[in-house]
Amino acid sequence: MSDTPTADGVCIHCGTSRPVDEELCPSCGKPWIDERVDEMPPPVESADPEPAAAASTSVGAGAGAVAGAANLDDTGEFDFEDWTMPPEKPKSKAVWLIPIILLVAAAAVWTLVFLDDNSTTATTIAAPTTTAAVTTTQAATTTAPGATTTTSGETTTTTVAYPPPSAWESVGDPIDTADLTLKAAAIGPLDFGITTDEAAGRLTASLGEAESSGIDGLCPPQESYFLQWGELKAIFDGSEPDSSFVSYRYEDVGSDTELRLATLSGLELGDTVADLKQIYSSFTIAFEVIEGQDHFRLLDAGELLLWGPVTSSNDAGTVLGIYSPTPCDDET
Helix, strand or coil: CCCCCCCCCECCCCCCECCCCCCECCCCCCECCCCCHHHCCCCCCCCCHHHHHHHHCCCCHHHHHHHHHCCCCCCCCCCCCCCCCCCCCCCCHHHHHHHHHHHHHHHHHHHHHHHHHHHHHHHHHHHHHHHHHHHHHHHHCCCCCCCEEEEECCEEEEECCCCCHHHCCCCCCCCCHHHCCECCCEECCEECCCEHHHHHHHHHHHHCCCCEEEEEEEECCEEEEEEEECCEEEEECCCCCCCEEEEEEEECCCCCCCCCCCECCCCCCCCEHHHHHHHCCCCEEEEEEECCEEEEEEEECCEEEEEEEECCCCCCCEECEEECCCCCCCCC
């Protein structure tokens, strides 16, 4: 190796221009070999692929310097003015799918948790509902015969029914149907105001057990209790034994039982309006339409005695029903 550096020499290994008075190549660190560029032999392959590639592309001192500089980090030591960072690796276009996948996964987890919570809640609530149903069934067995129980959700309503016809026993001697005359305030000897126990018992003794019973809207909104024998409906202001007999309705209801009752003056169902006027010629007879149906009204000095539906107010019309006045305020 010569003591005098070659000003225009390059490293035989990597092609880097030789600075003055440098014994080792500043790039690859190998000993310097003094040769001129035009006499320089082909570079020896280096173990480092990147410097070797740079040397193979060098054709002169200037070219070698540029090639070497392209493989070095720009620390400012070599004053590379045109240094640029290599372009970043392009990102995958599928990156935008990651947030969507995460949202879908979160929604699926939330749905499973929510449905599971609902199932648990439904099971918890179902238990007391079943218990309530069992309790209600047992309680219903202690109510009076004919009572009805309605369960809706967790609310149970028990309605105590009015006594059935079989609840009433015969009282006193039977009354002949001919003596069960229809009056303004009685049926034969059974005056309005007597107890339900007595009226129902006497009618049961006279006509047999009633065909049906129930509630009747005689004076709305108050409910009234009734017992039905064929065409006759006896109405009471309650079903307790000490309640009162207050009214009756006598009309054809399609029953097979025909009592053939009549008023004290002899008016029967099926008589004509002309018969009605003749029988009660000394009284006032008026007609009115109630809910589209003609009705007669038998009056004495303005006081209502009897009333009921007729097919027509003409003389050829027939009597369809005979009613007593109701205890209601409107006197109908």
